[in-house]
Structure formats: C-alpha cells, structure tokens
Amino acid sequence: MPLAHGRRYLAIPGPTVVPDRVLAAMHRPAPDIYAGPLHTLAEGLVPDLRLLAGTLAHVAIYIGNGHSGWEAAIANVFSPGDRAVVVVSGHFGLGWAAALRAQGVLVETLDGGRRAAPDPARLETLLRADREGRIRAVLTTHVDTATSVLTDIAGLRAAIDAAGHPALLMVDAIASLGCDEFRMDAWGVDVTVAASQKGLMMPPGLAFLWFSDRARAAGREARLRSPYWAWEPRAFPETFHHRWSGTAPTHHLFALREALTMLVAEEGIAAAWARHAALAGAVWAAAEVWAAGGALALNVPDRRERAHGVTALSLPAPLGARLRDWTDRVAGVTLGIGIGHPADAAPGHFRLAHMGHVNAHMVMGVLGVVEAGLAALAVPRGRGALEAAAACLAAAAAD
Ligand SMILES: Cc1ncc(COP(=O)(O)O)c(C=O)c1O
Known part of the structure; x- marks a missing residue:
C-alpha cells in the first residue's frame, strides 16, 4: 500500500527544498x-x-x-x-x-x-x-x-x-x-x-x-x-x-x-551552521546505530571529516537502490543516488541530504522513513536509531 500521498520530500543534495517564501518571491509578472x-x-x-x-x-x-x-x-x-x-x-x-x-x-x-x-x-x-x-x-x-x-x-x-x-x-x-x-x-x-x-x-x-x-x-x-x-x-x-x-x-x-x-x-549564518551541525549529528547518530548492528555503512568514518549537509551511506548492492526505491515509492521521500562509485551499475551507495531549508522534524521524518524501509526490506541493522537521533536533537536544542 503506497503511503506517499501528501507533501513529498526531496532529500537529495541539490536541488534542495525551496522555501515557500522563496517560491512566492518569484511569483510575479516580469x-x-x-x-x-x-x-x-x-x-x-x-x-x-x-x-x-x-x-x-x-x-x-x-x-x-x-x-x-x-x-x-x-x-x-x-x-x-x-x-x-x-x-x-x-x-x-x-x-x-x-x-x-x-x-x-x-x-x-x-x-x-x-x-x-x-x-x-x-x-x-x-x-x-x-x-x-x-x-x-x-x-x-x-x-x-x-x-x-x-x-x-x-x-x-x-x-x-x-x-x-x-x-x-x-x-x-x-x-x-x-x-x-x-x-x-x-x-x-x-x-x-x-x-x-x-x-x-x-x-x-x-x-x-x-x-x-x-x-x-x-x-x-x-x-x-x-x-x-x-x-x-x-x-x-x-x-x-x-x-x-x-x-x-x-x-x-x-x-x-x-x-x-x-x-x-x-x-544568521552562524545559527544556520549550528542548525546543520545539529541535524547532521542526528543523522550520524541514527546511521551509526544502524551500522553497528548490520549491513549499513557510513562512507566517512571520522565525524570531523563529514559534511554537515549531506551524508553518504552504503548497503550491500543492490539494497541501496532498493531502499531508495522503497522510500520514494511507498513513503514519498526521495534519497540521493550514489555518484562516482565503481559499483554504480548495481548501486549500494546512496546519500541522505540535510541541506538548506531543513529542520528537526524533516530530518526525523526522513530517518523514520529509512528505518521503515530497512524494516520492509528486512535489512539487518542495529536497533534504537531513532531514539539516538532524537536524543542528539534534544541535547543540541538544550545548548
Ligand atoms: C560540490 C559540487 N561541485 C559542483 C557541482 C556541479 O554543480 P551543477 O550540477 O549545478 O553544475 C555539484 C553538483 O552537485 C557539487 O555538489
């Protein structure tokens, strides 16, 4: 049963979500x-x-x-x-x-x-x-x-x-x-x-x-x-x-x-950096839990060397492509494809963007949908990813 009706979410690293205010600013005669x-x-x-x-x-x-x-x-x-x-x-x-x-x-x-x-x-x-x-x-x-x-x-x-x-x-x-x-x-x-x-x-x-x-x-x-x-x-x-x-x-x-x-x-630009850092922290917390118990891997092991707007992940091929298909078709969330990997023909790589006009509920929504997709595909994974992400956001908000 598709559960994708409602507002879709493009979680690819560009183009990103365009805020309604930005769209409205363009809605005018030449x-x-x-x-x-x-x-x-x-x-x-x-x-x-x-x-x-x-x-x-x-x-x-x-x-x-x-x-x-x-x-x-x-x-x-x-x-x-x-x-x-x-x-x-x-x-x-x-x-x-x-x-x-x-x-x-x-x-x-x-x-x-x-x-x-x-x-x-x-x-x-x-x-x-x-x-x-x-x-x-x-x-x-x-x-x-x-x-x-x-x-x-x-x-x-x-x-x-x-x-x-x-x-x-x-x-x-x-x-x-x-x-x-x-x-x-x-x-x-x-x-x-x-x-x-x-x-x-x-x-x-x-x-x-x-x-x-x-x-x-x-x-x-x-x-x-x-x-x-x-x-x-x-x-x-x-x-x-x-x-x-x-x-x-x-x-x-x-x-x-x-x-x-x-x-x-x-x-303010410093607040935008801090928001991206907090949201990235939530994504990493979830992904690290999934990774600890199974097949998913984060591309960059060292947190200090990871971008705050996009996270590259992989599953054994072709599970990455199947997960992307599931989140897109069933749940209305489009994840990014893997780019530039030797195995792109049978892709296991994918990317989750948390870049631009993104907030806590959007990130938690994407993580929840990925959790559901991993469950639907019976992918072995660590349990408690969403709790870890939520704890991370709670801590960041308290700072
Ligand atoms: C880091 C980086 N450089 C260059 C480009 C190329 O930009 P465009 O696709 O807008 O030509 C991209 C596109 O994703 C990018 O992510």
Missing part, C-alpha cells in the same frame, strides 16, 4: 529590467553574499549552474599551459580537474581517496618540490557531495604558506555554503565558487564567484577569459546590465533576495 525594484534589490545582494562567505572579496554572479561557476573561475585565473593542483576527495573534485584539462591547463591531482579528508601535508610536500612556483593555483572542493567528505580548507592554506608557495587557493563551496562553517578571508581563500540550488535554498540557475585582490591581479593576465565569463564587469559594473552580461536573471534575483533575508538577516 519586472522592468531598466529601472525600479530590480535595480534597488540588486544593490543589497552583494553585502549579504559577502556575509554568507565570510569575506570582503569581490562578487560576480552568473546565470548558470555549478559547472558554469567552475568554468568562470578557471577562465578568470588561467591561461592555456598554466599548471594547477586539484586536491580531490570525490567525483566533483575530479570534475573540476576535467574542466581545467579541457581548457588546456596542466593538472596534477592530489587524491585523498573517497572516505577521508585530504592530508594537507601531502600538498605541502608537492608545493615544496615546485621550486620555480609554476603552479598557479590549488583547487579543491570544500564538501565533495558525492562522498560527503569535508576538506580542511584552512589546513590547505597553511600547507601552501608553509611551503612558501605563491599559488592561489580556489574552493568549490557549492555544497557547503550556508551549511558548513566557511570563512573565506580568515582561511585565506582567493576564489570561492557556489551555486544557488543547495544551501541557498533556491532553484538551480545562479552561480557565484567571490575573488580576492590577489586573484583579481592574477586574472588580468588570464588568457582563457572571454567577455561573458570575465568577472571584472560583473563585480565592477558600469551599468546594471554589465553585471549580468546582458539580461538580468529577473525572477532568480527576487528569490535570491528572499533566501538571503532568511539565511543571513533572519537566522
């Missing part, structure tokens, strides 16, 4: 793009985007998804034949490296595996060997959404500095911004890339770049830059239209205004 509310609204976005990323850096907004953000970052920093190091912890780090290679950048990957945070000491060794300082930038994912590994960004900056190397530090914060603590300036990040459809609680369609003065200076020589991708006119626009290199993303801007009001002005 606005004038030459004057009026859209112009006033656009002025206020940059200060809030700076607060979101913990930076005073320059901001460029693109109409595009995360891949467009990757390419924008590459285009503004590199010329063909330049060198880069990509610190990889999963599918998306490899994706950024592939985008670099496709544009003629010589890439060395420093692969930290799929289950742990990459070791900054390895980066230091690699950079020390580059005596002429030919590596132009180190790129990495703060959270690799495929593996749910959280990379130590401040540690990578410390490694670059310890090696006395001039490389820029460029970070994909697409899956972490608004969820995991991220401090662009304090951590010495030169370029941050994000997109609208995860922690920012919006539909896909906007990509964001924050870039430091150092990155801006490096960008002046970048020969991959084209008029559309160039960040200067977007960050320092002569007219409203320069900021968008054409027609503004009208309705997305109203959505962005509302999302930033909710996240930065009302909840």
Whole structure:
C-alpha cells in the first residue's frame, strides 16, 4: 500500500527544498529590467553574499549552474599551459580537474581517496618540490557531495604558506555554503565558487564567484577569459546590465533576495551552521546505530571529516537502490543516488541530504522513513536509531 500521498520530500543534495517564501518571491509578472525594484534589490545582494562567505572579496554572479561557476573561475585565473593542483576527495573534485584539462591547463591531482579528508601535508610536500612556483593555483572542493567528505580548507592554506608557495587557493563551496562553517578571508581563500540550488535554498540557475585582490591581479593576465565569463564587469559594473552580461536573471534575483533575508538577516549564518551541525549529528547518530548492528555503512568514518549537509551511506548492492526505491515509492521521500562509485551499475551507495531549508522534524521524518524501509526490506541493522537521533536533537536544542 503506497503511503506517499501528501507533501513529498526531496532529500537529495541539490536541488534542495525551496522555501515557500522563496517560491512566492518569484511569483510575479516580469519586472522592468531598466529601472525600479530590480535595480534597488540588486544593490543589497552583494553585502549579504559577502556575509554568507565570510569575506570582503569581490562578487560576480552568473546565470548558470555549478559547472558554469567552475568554468568562470578557471577562465578568470588561467591561461592555456598554466599548471594547477586539484586536491580531490570525490567525483566533483575530479570534475573540476576535467574542466581545467579541457581548457588546456596542466593538472596534477592530489587524491585523498573517497572516505577521508585530504592530508594537507601531502600538498605541502608537492608545493615544496615546485621550486620555480609554476603552479598557479590549488583547487579543491570544500564538501565533495558525492562522498560527503569535508576538506580542511584552512589546513590547505597553511600547507601552501608553509611551503612558501605563491599559488592561489580556489574552493568549490557549492555544497557547503550556508551549511558548513566557511570563512573565506580568515582561511585565506582567493576564489570561492557556489551555486544557488543547495544551501541557498533556491532553484538551480545562479552561480557565484567571490575573488580576492590577489586573484583579481592574477586574472588580468588570464588568457582563457572571454567577455561573458570575465568577472571584472560583473563585480565592477558600469551599468546594471554589465553585471549580468546582458539580461538580468529577473525572477532568480527576487528569490535570491528572499533566501538571503532568511539565511543571513533572519537566522544568521552562524545559527544556520549550528542548525546543520545539529541535524547532521542526528543523522550520524541514527546511521551509526544502524551500522553497528548490520549491513549499513557510513562512507566517512571520522565525524570531523563529514559534511554537515549531506551524508553518504552504503548497503550491500543492490539494497541501496532498493531502499531508495522503497522510500520514494511507498513513503514519498526521495534519497540521493550514489555518484562516482565503481559499483554504480548495481548501486549500494546512496546519500541522505540535510541541506538548506531543513529542520528537526524533516530530518526525523526522513530517518523514520529509512528505518521503515530497512524494516520492509528486512535489512539487518542495529536497533534504537531513532531514539539516538532524537536524543542528539534534544541535547543540541538544550545548548
Ligand atoms: C560540490 C559540487 N561541485 C559542483 C557541482 C556541479 O554543480 P551543477 O550540477 O549545478 O553544475 C555539484 C553538483 O552537485 C557539487 O555538489
């Protein structure tokens, strides 16, 4: 008997749940793009985007998804034949490296595996060997959404500095911004890339770049830059239209205004990080109980190296796929697929997102549905997962 009638819940790591307020903000006739509310609204976005990323850096907004953000970052920093190091912890780090290679950048990957945070000491060794300082930038994912590994960004900056190397530090914060603590300036990040459809609680369609003065200076020589991708006119626009290199993303801007009001002005970014930490703690508590008594495994063993917005899990194949099918079909909860694993053809891997517009009852609902699905499929598991998650939330709320 299907029990899925009612509001469905998309628990995948992007696109995430769009708040009703954000949806309502878009529900309006097309606005004038030459004057009026859209112009006033656009002025206020940059200060809030700076607060979101913990930076005073320059901001460029693109109409595009995360891949467009990757390419924008590459285009503004590199010329063909330049060198880069990509610190990889999963599918998306490899994706950024592939985008670099496709544009003629010589890439060395420093692969930290799929289950742990990459070791900054390895980066230091690699950079020390580059005596002429030919590596132009180190790129990495703060959270690799495929593996749910959280990379130590401040540690990578410390490694670059310890090696006395001039490389820029460029970070994909697409899956972490608004969820995991991220401090662009304090951590010495030169370029941050994000997109609208995860922690920012919006539909896909906007990509964001924050870039430091150092990155801006490096960008002046970048020969991959084209008029559309160039960040200067977007960050320092002569007219409203320069900021968008054409027609503004009208309705997305109203959505962005509302999302930033909710996240930065009302909840506050530190409170949003704390909420994600508490909700992640509940998910891990449940998953660790399931894992202790049976077949389920968390991808990242060390809690300190786990993202707060998504948790990658596995069951022996094909149980992962069967669980996803059960929660979706029977209970109206869509879990994320596994990405980038060798066994994706008969998947055991899956992901549970707790990212963006998510609260305690949504997380408890998902965990309860997973418990029901595991029971329906007779998967061996530890008992008491929901009690563990509830205790975790109770403790977090008392702090
Ligand atoms: C960490 C990370 N980087 C890049 C991307 C690519 O973003 P998009 O699919 O919007 O192009 C994703 C998408 O999930 C991601 O999670």
